Structures are given as C-alpha cells and as structure tokens.
Amino acid sequence: MTPLALAPPTAEPVTLTEARQFLRLDLNDEDDLLATLITAARLMIEAAAGRCLIEQPWRIVLDRWPGNGEIRLPLSPIARIEAARVYDVLGAPQPVAAAALTLDRSADPPLVRVTGELPEIGRNHGAIEIDIVAGYGATAAAVPAPLRQAVLILAARWFEERGDVASRDARALPSAVAALVAPFRRGRL
Structure with a gap:
C-alpha cells in the first residue's frame, strides 16, 4: 500500500495573524518566513501524531x-x-x-x-x-485545540531560536509540544 499526497491542505491550522499575536510581532516583514515555519510545524506535528490536521x-x-x-x-x-x-x-x-x-x-x-x-x-x-x-476538517476550527497549540508553539520556537533548533527538534519534539501531541498519537502494536 502506497499513500500519495495529491495536494497540500488549503489552509493551515494556525494563521499568520495568530502566530504574529503569539510572538508579539507588529510588523509583517517576516510573514513569508513565519508562514513557512507554520507549514513545517504542521508537518512535524502530523508526523508525530500520525494524524492529518487540515483536510x-x-x-x-x-x-x-x-x-x-x-x-x-x-x-x-x-x-x-x-x-x-x-x-x-x-x-x-x-x-x-x-x-x-x-x-x-x-x-x-x-x-x-x-x-x-x-x-x-x-x-x-x-x-x-x-x-x-x-483530516479533521477544512478549517482550523475543526482541528483539536491542543494540536493547533502544538503547531503554534513549535513555529514560534523555530522563529525565535533560528539556527540549529529545527534539527534538534527533528530528533525529539520539545517536551511541552510532545505533551500536547501525546493524547492524539496513534498507537502501534
């Protein structure tokens, strides 16, 4: 069995506005970077949870x-x-x-x-x-709040601690993020 992604979701579980507010950013000059980090964080959370967030x-x-x-x-x-x-x-x-x-x-x-x-x-x-x-639904509102929060925290962490933090997080999610994802993980036998 081979799963093939046909297209990315049409939205992210966290908006740029939400991420800017969380980071207390007034300017939008780094929106492209922040949008990329939100997408990367969603992919990481989806992989960790074994669940698709947005349809x-x-x-x-x-x-x-x-x-x-x-x-x-x-x-x-x-x-x-x-x-x-x-x-x-x-x-x-x-x-x-x-x-x-x-x-x-x-x-x-x-x-x-x-x-x-x-x-x-x-x-x-x-x-x-x-x-x-x-996926949970077509909009961010359909995604469980803890998973949305995990995406937000991870994207903000990568934004604030630019450098090699993303490679460290690829080996193991930060404990606060892992705790938010844990209830949604698919069990394996």
Whole structure:
C-alpha cells in the first residue's frame, strides 16, 4: 500500500495573524518566513501524531484487494472516500461503485471495507487507486485545540531560536509540544 499526497491542505491550522499575536510581532516583514515555519510545524506535528490536521486529498495505491476485505488506512482521521478505480488489462481505469466500499471512521486506524462487487484487476502493480480526504476538517476550527497549540508553539520556537533548533527538534519534539501531541498519537502494536 502506497499513500500519495495529491495536494497540500488549503489552509493551515494556525494563521499568520495568530502566530504574529503569539510572538508579539507588529510588523509583517517576516510573514513569508513565519508562514513557512507554520507549514513545517504542521508537518512535524502530523508526523508525530500520525494524524492529518487540515483536510487534504490523498491517493491510496494497492496491488490487489486484501483477502479479508478490509483495508487498514495509513492516514487518520478520514473524512470521506472521493473515488476509487481499478485498472483493467488494457490499463484503462474502471470506476468502483461507491456502494462497493464502506469507510469505517470509528476504527483506528480507519478501515475501508469491501461491501460490493469490484471490477476485475488487470495488472500486477498499482492496480487499485482509492482517493480519500484525510483530516479533521477544512478549517482550523475543526482541528483539536491542543494540536493547533502544538503547531503554534513549535513555529514560534523555530522563529525565535533560528539556527540549529529545527534539527534538534527533528530528533525529539520539545517536551511541552510532545505533551500536547501525546493524547492524539496513534498507537502501534
């Protein structure tokens, strides 16, 4: 299974205005840097939590359908399945009916269950594509407050302590940020 990001989120969980207020910045001459740090902090928090914060489109690519009829998705939370297709023997995409796949959002990790008829697979690799939308919601308001705060603190830390602090944080999140992310981490067995 290969997850492919199709596009970045249309918004960030923290706005430039919120970050400027948090940092007590009156001028906007460093907005480009601050916007980059907010994006980088979101990516770091998403990786640490194992969750997408703002809705973003992804494609899940599979070679074949699982024998048990359940696909455990590597992303969480999942808002919806947008489309699915199977490539036939000629390499043409054949749509999968919406009723053939059911999303179980309550499972962690989320599951897609095969619940109907599926088109015939025609190639050995990358035969199945499922387009999904992952994230808490389309706006920052949908993101849990502790995760938004973690993004804000991390971006502010990188802004204030420019230099090699980002490389130190890549090895281990600062303890205050890690504590905010901890309740949202996906467990692994």
